Amino acid sequence: MNHDADPMNELHWLIDMVQTIEVGLVVLDRQFNIQLWNGFMENHSGISPNELKGNNLFQRFPELPADWLKQKMEQVFLLKNNVFISWEQRPYIFKFNNYRPITGRAEFMYQNITLLPLSSLTGTSHISMIIYDVTDIAINKLQLTAANEQLQQLTQRDELTQLFNRRHWQQLVEQEFARFSRYQEPTTLMMVDIDYLKQINDQHGHIAGDRAIQHLAHLVSRNLRNTDVACRYGANSFALLLHHCDTVQASQLAARLQFSLQQTPLLFNGSHLSFAISIGISTLNDECSGYDRWLDTADEALANAKMAGRDQINIVE
Ligand SMILES: Nc1nc2c(ncn2[C@@H]2O[C@H](COP(=O)(O)OP(=O)(O)OP(=O)(O)O)[C@@H](O)[C@H]2O)c(=O)[nH]1
DSSP, X not given: OOGGGOHHHHHHHHHHHHHHSSSEEEEEETTOBEEEEOHHHHHHHOOOHHHHTTOBHHHHOTTSOHHHHHHHHHHHHHHOOOEEEOTTTOSOSSOOBOOOSTTTTOSBOOEXXXXXXXXXXXXXXXXXXXXXXXXXXXHHHHHHHHHHHHHHHXXXXXXXXXXXXXXXXXXXXXXXXXXXXXXXXXXXXXXXXETTHHHHHHHHOHHHHHHHHHHHHHHHHHHSOTTOEEEEEETTEEEEEETTOOHHHHHHHHHHHHHHHHHSOEEETTEEEOOOEEEEEEEOOTTOOOHHHHHHHHHHHHHHHHHTTSSOEEEOO
């Protein structure tokens, strides 16, 4: 007689597999009492099936998001459909430690979960939770997202000041120009340029020049509103896109910048290093034919301020 074909053998094999498979299996009855808790769940929770059998899942694990999970489970009972819960919705349901060598940096095991209706002759009386350890996938994706964000940061930001770089900022100016033709909100460009940076470099060294650029970037950022956008425009100049700001308000901001620079000189190697700035202002109007023309006007205002002797504010309407 061939015992291998014995249905009892098949049942034993299945039970062995359920116990040893690298996936969590939990069966709950209609009242969420635990009926099955496989080896994976035992290994990761440290609690044996004998300790849990018949216990209510939510009473034994009060840290579970009970309301949210019960709602999902009721949906399974009612509609007799599978429900899938991704780690991106909730990183985990059961807080298990992560022991994976590759992704050892993860504090916990990321999990995907499938809720499955289990039918008997009397209908759907039980529910099965299948818990997959997706820590490797989750960590790879999170690292990729972080790397992409860093890359985006690098392509948009100036390294010395961490302000936007000119290329990214000009795209924003272009968008603002397109918006203006529709909404006509007052918007102003401001160019801010350090006077005689070359002298600072020559007299105090290139590092002092760098510090002067960073010092001004800091002052500019501190004086801007949330809706304003600044960039490092040239070697020693910054450009500001000022939303909801007319010429008068922009002139006030320019004067405030000059004042705060006078009040807070750069501290370099233990001594105060003073420098001044020239500022050009151009508020957008209907006659402006393009965003590049608007930029030219702001540049022209800055050139006027320089020509007028520096440490000046100039406006080109
Ligand atoms: N420290 C430092 N210097 C820079 C940087 N980029 C450009 N420079 C220097 O900035 C100086 C700019 O010189 P200019 O264009 O004549 O400007 P300036 O000396 O500030 O004079 P005006 O703008 O005309 O008042 C040059 O000496 C450049 O070498 C930088 O990232 N760091």
